[in-house]
Amino acid sequence: MSIDKLAFSGETLPGLFASGLEYLVDTGQRSVLFFDVMRERGLQYREHMAETAPHVLNYQVELIVDGRKLPRPVNYGLVSVAPPRGVVIDTKRRPFVVVDPRAGHGPGIGGFKADSEIGVAMKAGHPCYFIGFLPEPMPGQTIEDIARAEAVFIEKVIALHPEADGKPCVIGNCQAGWAVMILASLRPELFGPLIIAGAPLSYWAGVRGKNPMRYSGGLLGGSWLTALTSDLGGGKFDGAWLVQNFENMNPSNTLWTKQYNVYSKVDSEADRYLEFERWWGGHVNLNAEEIQFIVDELFVGNNLAAGRIKTSDGQTVDLRKISSPIVVFCSKGDNITPPQQALDWILDLYSDVDDIRAYGQTIVYTVHETVGHLGIFVSGGVAKKEHSEFSSNIDLIDVLPPGLYEATFEAKSADTANAELAGGKWIMRCERRTLDDIRAMGGNTAEDERRFATAARVSEINLSNYRKFVQPWVRAAVTPQMAELMRQWHPLRVSYEAFGGDNVVMKGVARAADNIREQRKPAAEDNPFVKFQEAVSKNIVDVLDKWRDTQEALSEALFLGIYGSPVVQAAVGITPDADVSPKPQMSSEHRERLEARIAELRSQVGSGGLREGVIRGLLYVGSSRGMVDERSLEALRRARANDAGSRLTLEQFKKIVREQFFILLLEPAASLAAIPKLLPPDEGERRAGLEAIRSVLSASAEISGEAAKRLDRVTELFGLAGKSRAKAS
Template sequence: MPMDNVTLPGGPMSGFVASAVEYMTDASQRSVLFLDVMRQRGDQYREHVAQTAPHVLSYAAELIIDGRKLEQPVNYALVRIIPPKGVEIDLKRRPFVVVDPRAGHGPGIGGFKADSEIGVAMKAGHPCYFIGFLPEPVPGQTIERIAHAEAIFLAKVIERHPDADGKPCVIGNCQAGWAVMILASLRPELFGPLIIAGAPLAYWAGVHGKYPMRYSGGLLGGSWLTALTGDLGGGKFDGAWLVQNFEGQNPSNTLWSKQYNVYSKVDTEADRYLEFERWWGGHVNLNAEEIQFIVDELFIGNNLAAGRIKMSDGTAVDLRNIRSPIVVFCSQGDNITPPQQALDWILELYADVDEIRAYGQTIVYTVHETVGHLGIFVSGGVAKKEHAEFSSNIDLIDVLPPGLYEATFEARGAETTNADLAVGQWVMRCEARTLDDIRAMGGNSAEDERRFETAKRVSEKNLEAYRKYVQPWIKSMVTPQMAELMRNWHPLRVQYEAFSSHNPFMTAVENAADKAREERKPAAKDNPFLAFQERISKQIVSSLDKWRDTQEALSEAMFLTIYGSPALQSAVGVDPQSTPSQRREMDPKHRALLQARIAEIKSKVGSGGLREAGIRALLYVGSARGMVDERSLEALRRLRQADESARITVPEFKMLVREQFFMLLLDQEAALAAIPKLLPDGIDDRRKVFAAIQEVLSASAEISGEVAKRLERVAGLFGVDATGFLERSSKVTSLDPKAKAS
C-alpha cells in the first residue's frame, strides 16, 4: 500500500501487525496440537489392533455364541447388548439383531454412538443383539459358512425370546445387507422384518455422470487383481485395500478436509476425530475365497438379483423366497451405494406390484436427500429420525399388506393431528408406490446392460488366464512372512504408525503440545488471516473436487467406450443387438402354489366373524388413501388393548390382515358383499366395530372424499346409521396410552 496511507503507531498498520502476530501464534499452537492429535491417533491405533476382539461398540456386551467353536468355525460372534442404566427393555417385544459390515473395518459401527441403530432400538424397548467379527478369518472360512453361522445365531435369539411378539428384526448395514438378504432367502423362517441400510444389491445400476465406483471392476480388467492381492497376502485379503478404495471416492476429504477440520478446530474437534478414527483405522482381513466370492458374484457378476448364486448343495439364492418385510434405506448423497444399487434389484425380480404381492412380499424403501454412505450408519440425526421411526414402528411395517411402499416422515408439531399417537418427533407413514417410481430415479439402458455383461465376461476370461498361468508362480513365491510384511507396510497402516509414540520424534511433539495447551491463545474469530486461511482451504477442496470429477468423467468415458465396442461384445459372446434383461419369470411351481392359494382364499370369503368383517372393511376404506400412517396403527392398538377379547398375537394379526387384503384384491365386490354374513345379529356389536373403524381412520387425517364414500358404503353393509359417524367424534387420545399390544 502507499506509505502515505500508513499511520504509526496505533493506526491501520499496527492493527495489521497485531492480527498477523495473533494469527501466527494461534497457527503455530494449532500445528503442534494437530500433530499431537495425530500422535494420539497412532497410539490409539496400536492399542486397538493389539486387542483380541477390537470393536467400537459404545455398549457393554455379553458373549452368547463364539463362532470359532461351531462345527464349521467362523470368526463371527453373537453378543447380547447390555442396556445402559435407565433404559428399560420389554422382553415381550421382538428382539433386534444388528449385523455389521465386514468391508475392511472392524465391527461396532451399528452401536458406535448412543444415538445409533442399537441405541434407538433399545430406547423403543427392544432387546438387542449384535453380530460382529474378529480381525482374522478362520482358515477355510467362506461366505456360505458365515451364513450358516448367522442362521445358528438367529435361531439362538429366537430360542431366548419364546414370548416375543415376533421374529427378530435384523439390520444389515452395507456389505452385511446383501449377506442378510442371502440368508433370509435360504432360511426365511428365522426372520422378522429386515432393515437393509446402504447395501449394494444391484451393483451394476446407476446413472451416467455419477457413481463411478461401479466401473472400476471393468477398468481393472475384472477380478484377477482381487485374486492376485489375495495370493500376495498368503491367502488373505487385506481390508485396508477396501478402505483405500472408499477413500479414493472423495480425495478432497481424504487428502485435505478431514485433517484440516481438526487443524482449524483443534480445541473442539480432537475427541470426535479420534473416536471416528478408532473405527476407520481398525482394518481387518478376509480370506481370499471370501473376497473373490464378493467381487465375482456381486460387484462384477451382479448375480444376486439374477438368482445365479448357488450354495454348495446346489440351492439357488432367490430373493423372492424372503417372506419378511424388507425395509431398504438409501440416500441420494451416497456415492458408494446410490439408490439405484439399493433398489433396482426390485425391478430385476418383479414385473409389477401385483407380482410382488403374488410372492406375498412387502417392500418399504426410503431415500434420504443428502446423507453420505457412512452417515446412514453413524449420523445421530439419521438415527434419531429414520432408524428411530423404523424401530418404534416395526410392527406397523410387519403387518402392512403385501406391496411396494415408500416410508415418508413428517415433523410432529403443535398442528399435527392426534400428535400423541405418534412416537418420537416424526410421524411415519408408508405410501403405496409402483415400480415406475423406482424407474423414475434413473437406471441403465439396454446398452449399459450389454456393457456390464461384457465386462463380466472379460473378467471371467482374465481370471481364468491368471489362475492358469500366473497364480501357481505367485503362490510358490509368497511366504507367510512376506505376506505379513506387505500388510504392515500398507500405506494406510504406515500413516498411523509413523505418527505414533513409537516414532521417537513424536515425544518432542507431546511435550510441545502440553506447553501449547497451557499457553493457548486462539485468534479472534474476525481475524482477517483466519478468513484468508478458510479461502485457501476452499480453493484446495475445489481443486481436488475438480480433479476427481475429471477422473470420474474419464473413467466413465473409457468404460462406456471399451465395453460398448460391438467387436469386444461379439468376441466374448454378447450380442451387440440384444436387449439384456435379468428379470426371471415366475417359477412354474410357485405359480401352481399361487393358484392353489388363490382358490383357498376365495373359498374363505364367506368365513369368519366380526373380527374378519372389521379388518376387511377397514382395509377397503383405508386403501382409498394409498398409505398407512403410524397413528392409525396406534389407535388400533389402543382399541384392542381396551378389549381383552380382541387381543391376538402379531403373527396372527398379520395373517388376518393379509388374508382379508387378498380377498379384496382378488374380488373386491364379492368380498364386500360377504361382510353382512359375517356380522352378528346384535346391532350394538356392529356399531362398536364400525365406531372403531371410524376412530382408526380419523386418527391420521380427516375423513373426506373417497374415504367418506367408502365408509358410508361400509355403514350400509354393517346396517348402522352413518349420520354423525362421518363427522369426527370421539378422539382416540382418550384411549389407554400405555397399550403396546398389537
C-alpha cells in the first residue's frame, strides 16, 4: 500500500492532511509511551533478579523442603501452593506436583496465571505443589543430584497425604518432562499419572522441511561449544544463551513483532507484555556438568529412549520401567518440541501395542493443532480445555487398561447425552491407537538416523580434542571477574539493563509519559496512515520470515549433505547398513517376570466373584468401541459410591481392571466361559451387576452394533437372557 493509493481511495487532500496530523500526534505519543514501557521492563528486570527466590507464580506458596539442605545439596525446592479464595481443596484427592523447566528462564510458568496447570488442578479439588529452583546452582550439583532431590520432594508429598486416593500426578513441562521421566523410570513406585507437556524425548526425530533446531548440534560441530561457553563462564553455563536460541528461531517476532505489538497497542498491551517479560527475562545459570549432560546425552547423543544412560550407581535409565500412565501433550504449532520429538520415543522403544502392554504401560497422547511451545504452558485456552480435562479426569487415565490411546475433546452441546456426567465444557475420550498412528505423523528414515549418529560421533571427537588441547588454556585464562563480566554483557541482559537505568533520560521519559497519558489522543483505526503503518509492519515480518525460511532450508541442506557423506560416515565408523537406533531388548529378568505373571493370570481365569465378573463383562463389551469416555467413568464412580458393600480404593479398583483386562487378552474364550462361575446364585445381585454394566456403557453412547451383540452375550452369561426377554414381553 502506498500514500498515493491511500490518497485516491476517497481521501481528499484536506482530509489526508488532517489524518496525517492526527497520526503524527498519535505516533509521537506512542513512541514516548513505548520507551516508558521499556523503562518499566528494565526496572522490573532489576527488581526481579534482586529477589532471593525470583519466580512468577500467581499464588501464595509455603516452602516444604529446601533442596540446599539435602545430603547432596541442589538449588531446587518443594513448595505447597495455597488455593485462591473460593477454591475448596479435597485433601483425599490425589495431589498434583508441577515441575517447571530450567531452560534458561526462572520458575513459575506452570502457575503463571489463574487459568494455568496449577489453577485448573486446584479448581478440580486437588492439593497442589510446585518444584522450582533458584537462579544459581549449588557447587558440583548434577542432573542426577536433582533427580534424587525430586524423589525426596515427591516422597514428602506422599507422606503429607496418606489418605489420598492415588499417588501424586506429576506434570513435567518442557525440559522438566525428560527429567521427570528419568526419575519415574528409576523410582516408579512414587508416581501416579505423569503429564509430560511440550517435552522432547526423542531428540533426533522430525520431518524434513520443518523445525530444523535438531540440526544445530551437528552444524556447530557438536557439544564442544557448550564446554567452551561453560569454561568462559567460570564453570557455569549462562541460561541467557538458551533463551537466545529460542529467540533466534523466530527472528520476525524477536526483532520486530514483539516490540511492534507494544508500540502499536501501547494503551492496552503494556501490562500483558510486562507480565510475560518478567518470566522471559529471568535468566538462570546451570553448572557446566549439568548442561554438558543435557547436550551430550540427550540433544546430540539421543541416549534417553535408547537406554544408554546410566546413573552413578550403575542403574540403567529405561523408560519401559515406568509403571504409571504417561500423558504426552504436544502441538503441531510447537517449533521447539514438535510432535515427533515428543512422541517418537514410543517408536524407539516398542514394536507394537502388545509390546507396550507387555510392560504394563498406559500411554495417552494428545496433539494440539496450532498452539506454540509456550502456549502449552501459558495459554488460558489450553488450560481451560486440555489441562482442565486432564485434571478432572486423571482417575479415568489412571484406570485405563495398558495400551496406547489418543485423548480427544468434544465440546458439549444441547444434544450431548448425559452431559451432567461430564464436568466443564468439554468431553474427553481416550481412543485406542496403534504405533502406525504415530508413524503417520512423519519421521526419520534409516539414512537420516545414520546422519544424526554421525553427527554424534563427530561431537564426541571434537569434545575430546577440545578437552585435551584447548580447555586447560581457557580455564587458566578465565578469572571469576571475567566470567561475571561476560554474563553481565550478554546481549539479552544488556537489552533489559539499557532502559532500566535511573538516569536523566529515563526520568525524562517517565515524566513525559505521565503527561501524555493525561492528554492521550490515539488515531482512529481507519486512519490511512495507521493502515499504511500496518502494511509496512507486515512487509517487515514477511521479509524476516523469508530470511528465516531460507536460513532453515540452507541449514537442513548442509546437515544432510555433510553428515550424509559416505566419506564422513566411514571416517567415524558408521557403515552404510548400520542400525544406529536399535530397539532395546527385553531383559531376561523382565521376560521371566512377564512369563510368571502370564502363568499367574491364566490360573486366575476362574477366580473371583461378582465384582470381577462385572468388570470382565464391562471390559469385553466396552472394548468393541475402541475408546473410553469420561461419562462412563463418572457413571462407574457413582455406581461404586452407591454400593455400600464396596470398600475398594482407586488403586485396588485399578488392579482388578488390569487383571481382568489381561485375562481377557490372554484367554478370551475361556475367560468369558468362566463368568458364570464368578457370579452369585442370587438373581437380584446378578441383575444389579448387569444393570451396572448397562448404565456405564449407555452413559456415553447408545449401545448398538457390536457392543449390543456383546452385551447380549454377557446377559446370557449372567443367566438373565430369557428372563430379560420375558420381562420385556
